[in-house]
Amino acid sequence: MAALNGTVTLDKVLSPAPVEPGSAVAVPGQKLVAVVLTVHSPAGSAAKFASIYHNSKLIDSQKAAHVGRSTTRFEVAACVAYPPFSTLGPGLSATGCDVFSMAVAATPVELVISGKAKGDWKIASTAVQPGPEAAPVAPPVRTTPTTVAPGTLSAEGSTTTTAAGSPGTTTTTALAAIGPTGRRPHHVASKAPKVSHVTPRAGPVGSRVQIWGKHLNGVTEVTFNGVPAPIEVTTGGKLVVVVPDGASAGPIVVTTRTGTATDGKTFFVL
Numbered sequence: 001m002a003a004l005n006g007t008v009t010l011d012k013v014l015s016p017a018p019v020e021p022g023s024a025v026a027v028p029g030q031k032l033v034a035v036v037l038t039v040h041s042p043a044g045s046a047a048k049f050a051s052i053y054h055n056s057k058l059i060d061s062q063k064a065a066h067v068g069r070s071t072t073r074f075e076v077a078a079c080v081a082y083p084p085f086s087t088l089g090p091g092l093s094a095t096g097c098d099v100f101s102m103a104v105a106a107t108p109v110e111l112v113i114s115g116k117a118k119g120d121w122k123i124a125s126t127a128v129q130p131g132p133e134a135a136p137v138a139p140p141v142r143t144t145p146t147t148v149a150p151g152t153l154s155a156e157g158s159t160t161t162t163a164a165g166s167p168g169t170t171t172t173t174a175l176a177a178i179g180p181t182g183r184r185p186h187h188v189a190s191k192a193p194k195v196s197h198v199t200p201r202a203g204p205v206g207s208r209v210q211i212w213g214k215h216l217n218g219v220t221e222v223t224f225n226g227v228p229a230p231i232e233v234t235t236g237g238k239l240v241v242v243v244p245d246g247a248s249a250g251p252i253v254v255t256t257r258t259g260t261a262t263d264g265k266t267f268f269v270l
Helices: none
Strands: 006-014 030-040 056-060 065-067 093-103 108-113 119-122 158-162 170-174 194-199 208-214 219-224 231-234 238-242 252-256 259-261
Touching: 006 108, 006 119, 030 056, 030 108, 056 093, 065 093, 194 252, 208 252, 219 231, 219 238
Parallel strands: none
Antiparallel strands: 006 030, 030 093, 056 065, 056 108, 108 119, 158 170, 194 208, 208 238, 219 252, 231 238, 252 259
């Protein structure tokens, strides 16, 4: 498809399209459909493809039209590796996703893109495939305490006792270090911050970004690829910040009095 003297190619249609843990999900009775596109800018000039999101319509088998929602709202498992569509330099190509929500019983039958990037694809039912599931979260690994000689203090702060009726065998009993008074200090839970997800994952300078997680109170700084950002809302589970001047594509890092955290994904400045 011709676009700004470049081209846009429809690669595949994924339905249903599962999301990553922590992402927004489709409302009950709806499913997500991801359209994977590859854009190519002309050799002699840059081309702006961000308009594809709001200029795209996916028509379903019930003749309903759905506007693209991009990947800033839904973190579709098949699309998290792709950056959002934006301005592409001369002679470059990029692959990305446009995400739609439609009734569970419906199937996508036509993709229409208007504006400067125009195109119309008929989608055969045989061309629609299910999207890959999100990667499972690995369960925590349990470790076995080290057994040492009876009556001694181990490196982990444990003591060992001989099991009753089983000479020569030992079991370990975890103990906190005991002070001079014989009292054990209270356990102090870690309050290090944790970022679970960020929404949206792309935006222009001056736009607001929500950061969700745990232990986010007491925040001292939020940076976009190293550039400090204005902080508007602070709670233990949510921050609202503004994309700062000079920000560029990179991680968002949250610093509190107890540590730093990032979700490990790139935020793209449009």
